[in-house]
Amino acid sequence: MTREIAIPDIGDFKDVTVVEVPVGPGDRIAIDDPILMLESDKATLDIPAPCAGVVREVLVKVGDRVSQGTVALRIEEELADRPAPTPAAAAAGGDHVDLLVIGAGPGGYTAAFRAADLGRKVTLVDARQTLGGVCLNVGCIPSKALLHVAKLVDDAAEGAAHGVSFGAPQIDIDAVRGWKESVVGKLTGGLARLAKRRKVTTMQGMARFTGPHEVEVATPDGPRRLTFDQAIVAVGSSPIWLPFLPDDPRIFDSTGALDLKAVPQRLLVLGGGIIGLEMAQVYHALGSRITIAERMGQLIPGADADIVKPLTSRLKARYEAIHLETGVAAVAAGEALTASFENASGTWQTKFDAILVAVGRRPNGAELGAETAGVAVTGQGFIPVDAQMRTNQKHIFAIGDVVGQPMLAHKATHEAKVAAEVACGHKAAFEPRCIPSVAYTDPEIAWTGLTETQAKAEGRKVKTTPFPWAASGRALSMGRGEGLTKLVLDPDSGRVLGAAIVGVNAGELIASACHAIEMGSDAADLALTIHPHPTLSETLGFAAEVFEGTLTDL
Ligand SMILES: Cc1cc2nc3c(=O)[nH]c(=O)nc-3n(C[C@H](O)[C@H](O)[C@H](O)COP(=O)(O)OP(=O)(O)OC[C@H]3O[C@@H](n4cnc5c(N)ncnc54)[C@H](O)[C@@H]3O)c2cc1C
Numbered sequence: 001m002t003r004e005i006a007i008p009d010i011g012d013f014k015d016v017t018v019v020e021v022p023v024g025p026g027d028r029i030a031i032d033d034p035i036l037m038l039e040s041d042k043a044t045l046d047i048p049a050p051c052a053g054v055v056r057e058v059l060v061k062v063g064d065r066v067s068q069g070t071v072a073l074r075i076e077e078e079l080a081d082r083p084a085p086t087p088a089a090a091a092a093g094g095d096h097v098d099l100l101v102i103g104a105g106p107g108g109y110t111a112a113f114r115a116a117d118l119g120r121k122v123t124l125v126d127a128r129q130t131l132g133g134v135c136l137n138v139g140c141i142p143s144k145a146l147l148h149v150a151k152l153v154d155d156a157a158e159g160a161a162h163g164v165s166f167g168a169p170q171i172d173i174d175a176v177r178g179w180k181e182s183v184v185g186k187l188t189g190g191l192a193r194l195a196k197r198r199k200v201t202t203m204q205g206m207a208r209f210t211g212p213h214e215v216e217v218a219t220p221d222g223p224r225r226l227t228f229d230q231a232i233v234a235v236g237s238s239p240i241w242l243p244f245l246p247d248d249p250r251i252f253d254s255t256g257a258l259d260l261k262a263v264p265q266r267l268l269v270l271g272g273g274i275i276g277l278e279m280a281q282v283y284h285a286l287g288s289r290i291t292i293a294e295r296m297g298q299l300i301p302g303a304d305a306d307i308v309k310p311l312t313s314r315l316k317a318r319y320e321a322i323h324l325e326t327g328v329a330a331v332a333a334g335e336a337l338t339a340s341f342e343n344a345s346g347t348w349q350t351k352f353d354a355i356l357v358a359v360g361r362r363p364n365g366a367e368l369g370a371e372t373a374g375v376a377v378t379g380q381g382f383i384p385v386d387a388q389m390r391t392n393q394k395h396i397f398a399i400g401d402v403v404g405q406p407m408l409a410h411k412a413t414h415e416a417k418v419a420a421e422v423a424c425g426h427k428a429a430f431e432p433r434c435i436p437s438v439a440y441t442d443p444e445i446a447w448t449g450l451t452e453t454q455a456k457a458e459g460r461k462v463k464t465t466p467f468p469w470a471a472s473g474r475a476l477s478m479g480r481g482e483g484l485t486k487l488v489l490d491p492d493s494g495r496v497l498g499a500a501i502v503g504v505n506a507g508e509l510i511a512s513a514c515h516a517i518e519m520g521s522d523a524a525d526l527a528l529t530i531h532p533h534p535t536l537s538e539t540l541g542f543a544a545e546v547f548e549g550t551l552t553d554l
Contacts (some may be wrong), residue, residue, distance in 0.1 A: 001119030003054060005035065007047060007066050007075040010093060015065045016040040023073070027055045030268040036060070037071055053077040069362075087503060094225030097123040099423060100215065102207045102368070103233045105133020107400030107412030108234030112375045114420035115232075116198035118401040123201040123226065125217055130188040131195065131202065134236055136256040140488070145180040146258070147440050150285035150322040153304055155440060171286055179483050194509065209373035212393060230395045231444055233375070233383060235368060236414070237361040237401035242270070251355045254279060264354035266320070268339055270328055272299040274439040276358030277311075281441055283356075291350065293326050293341060297482050302406075302437060303445055306466065307500045310482040311443055323480045324338050363402045387429040389419035397423060411435050434498070434517045438507035443483055446510035449498030449517045450488050462498075463491040465523075465546035467539050471504050473552050474534040480504045485539035487513070487523065488545055494522040499543075505536055512540055523547035 010016070020037035023029060029049045036047040039502035053075040060072045086167045101112040104126035112124040130137060193407070195202050205219035207226075215231075216222045257279045268364040269276045271293030280290045289496075292299070299315070299322070300308050316322055326343040335352035366381040376392045377383055383391055383398040391398050397419040400412035414430065421428040434449035455462040469475035469483030483503020492498055499513030515527055526544035531537045545551035 001117075002078050003051060003053070003075050003077045004071045005050060005075055006519065007036075007038075007068050007070045007072060008050070009068055010045060010047075011036070013038075013040050013045070014067045014363075015066070016045070017062045018060050018062055018066060021058055021060065021062060024058060025055055028138065029053065029075070036066075036133075038066065041142045041486050047059055047072070049075070051075065051361065063366050067478070081200060081241060082119070082202070083126045084229070088369060094214070094227055095420075096119070097201075097226050097228040099123070099230050099232070100125065100207075100228035101234060102126075102215070103133060103234035103236055103402075104128070104131040104133045104191075104202070105236050105400060105401070105412065106409040107236070107416045108133060108232070109195070109274040110416035111232045111234060111397075111399060111420045112200050112446070113194060113198055113422060114417050116200050118420065118426070120420075121199075123228075124195065125203045125205060125207045125215075125226075127204070127206040131399045132184075132188045132232075135412075136184060136187050138258055140409050142180045142184050142258045144249055144440060145183040145279060146282040148175070149176050149179065150282045151442065153285040153468075159478065171263075173260060173263060173286070175495070176286070180260070181257070202206075202447070203520060207399060208369035209292075209375070210369065212373045213395075219316070224426060230423050231373075231397070232389075232414065232416075232423065233365075233370075233396065233398040233402060234400045235364040235366065235402050236412075237363050237407055237446050239357065240360045240362050241411050242244060242328075242357060244329070244354075244360065245331055245357065246333040247295060248337065250333070250337055250353065251331065251357065253357050257283070257356050257358075262354075264352070264368060265289060265381045266291070266339070266352045266354075268293065268328075268350075268355045269358060271325070271360065272301075273356035273358060274300060274437075274441075276356065277315075277439060277441050279356055279358065280315075284318060286352075292319060292322070293323045293328050293339075295325065295327050298327050299324075300439055300445055301519040302451075303439075303447050304486070306452075307445055307447065307484060308485065310439055310484065310502050313444065326423060328375040329498065330460040334529075361401065361407055363404075365398075366430045387418075388422040389433060390414055406435055406437060408435065408437065408526055432518070434514055436510045436514050438510065440507060443501050443503045444502075444506035446506040447498070447500035448510050448514050449496070451498055451500060452486070452488055455488060461491055463489045463547060465489065467543040467551075468553070469536075472534075472536065472539050472540075474536050477534070480506060483536075483539070485509070487526075487540075487543045487547065489523055492548055493525060496523065496526065496544075499540070501539075503536065503539075512537065 019039040034046045034047050035287050038045045057074040098121040101108045101124045112122045116122045175536045184351040196389040205217035207215045207217045210216050221311045226330035267288040269280045270291045279453045330340040334337040372379045385403050389397045398420050399415035401407040418428045418430045436448035439445040466486040470481040475481045485501045496516045523544040527548045532540040
């Protein structure tokens with residue numbers, strides 16, 4: 001990587017004269033080697049090299065006058081921490097790779113691109129034909145494209161309450177699927193172009209470790225052996241399947257649901273978590289009658305109960321049934337699918353046309369031959385890592401869903417940058433103060449940092465400041481006053497520890513709470529920040545004013 005070397009902070013000296021340039025193009029220099037000598041009327045200063053490398057260009061000459069920030073040299077940086085190829089790797093034969101990234105989801109492609117930007121030669125391997133992993137192909141993006149369609153249908157249906165009525169929607173399922181696929185295609189195609197631009201080599205195939213510095217990739221053209229200096233494992237996660245379910249095309253996971261093969265009349269969604277509820281919303285808008293079965297006592301079990309309540313109320317009014325603290329023990333496949341439910345009040349059976357299984361995801365760490373490379377994997381299939389995203393093998397990193405919860409794309413991308421930077425010899429660590437979670441339901445639910453439930457479980461004293469959207473002019477003008485914005489604060493200092501929002505666009509609104517937490521803000525910082533009126537973002541300011549005692553909107 002070419003790096004520009006500028007004059008560092010040299011105290012009060014400005015416009016000092018260059019009296020010696022002891023290096024020239026082609027010279028190899030080590031960290032702290034002198035690269036310039038400067039002289040002012042008071043002192044002589046040696047400027048040391050901040051990194052090792054080969055001098056490509058010298059941009060100053062004797063007699064020039066320089067100050068802090070003047071670019072003096074361009075150096076092809078050599079990264080001291082990068083290990084030399086091991087004799088084992090070199091002897092093993094096959095193609096040799098500098099940095100191998102396994103898995104091209106948001107974790108893998110981000111790590112590959114960042115490492116390439118830092119000057120590494122990167123090979124990115126993925127079992128899929130297209131880049132983007134679960135997120136772009138069968139996760140975040142296709143689900144949001146379909147949720148957009150659901151929003152159009154729902155908004156049109158609700159227009160009547162505001163004096164504008166539309167006819168019943170005409171749904172062309174092939175065109176809806178086409179819309180979703182066009183969005184996915186744009187993004188995965190864009191990634192392929194970005195990889196090419198960065199000279200990242202991409203390879204399709206399932207990779208398995210065959211040694212500490214070696215993998216075998218099952219490509220469509222047969223097995224290929226690759227040796228590598230360093231590797232980043234970003235193999236993600238897969239949907240959990242329930243063993244008692246019969247093999248029937250009418251029973252599918254989220255990937256099957258996104259295929260949108262048909263719109264069943266009655267759909268049972270197993271699991272009231274984020275993925276199940278988002279897909280339920282899509283199928284409801286397209287015409288399915290929905291039943292949800294959730295083993296826990298509330299929908300979206302990770303979020304605070306008061307935040308989930310407005311969503312549950314809205315869904316109860318629209319869906320056929322929401323069964324909480326309820327399991328499905330068996331499914332019989334006949335003309336219809338008969339599900340056997342059980343909960344504290346008894347057992348019963350109901351017939352459905354299709355079943356979506358959305359009961360969670362499991363990490364893919366166990367299917368990688370990781371033990372052959374000496375990489376530790378937990379019984380569940382997670383790969384433990386340290387703050388630098390290193391596994392127990394110093395030259396192998398892991399990121400994304402495969403290293404732990406929360407299994408979210410934005411966690412994967414941030415871990416990816418840390419792994420790539422550390423692999424390139426930089427000092428970096430993954431130490432976020434908060435990672436936001438968002439359910440793109442209607443209303444949306446978003447939370448970040450400490451939840452009230454967590455604080456209670458940990459016996460931690462907090463002050464919460466709920467601000468009801470019934471007092472927000474913007475929310476009411478949208479007919480959506482059911483929302484709530486809540487801050488979780490340190491009761492003594494007022495420092496923002498967490499935030500949770502339910503309402504339209506909660507997923508967008510939570511970002512400023514994340515920023516507040518990362519910046520160590522307190523309630524006064526948020527309350528004194530002038531939020532534009534009338535917006536939903538004001539509710540964050542109002543929730544802070546509740547703590548400050550300055551709220552006049554309630
Ligand atoms: C329906 C759905 C909706 C979602 N919505 C959101 C959302 O809105 N926001 C959000 O943040 N997250 C969402 N997620 C979660 C998000 O998709 C994941 O957290 C994210 O994709 C994880 O990224 P990753 O890089 O760890 O792995 P993945 O995206 O899972 O990518 C891993 C890749 O590795 C490949 N692979 C696996 N094993 C091997 C191997 N041995 N050799 C070669 N390749 C291999 C796989 O083919 C895959 O392409 C959603 C998930 C689903 C299923």
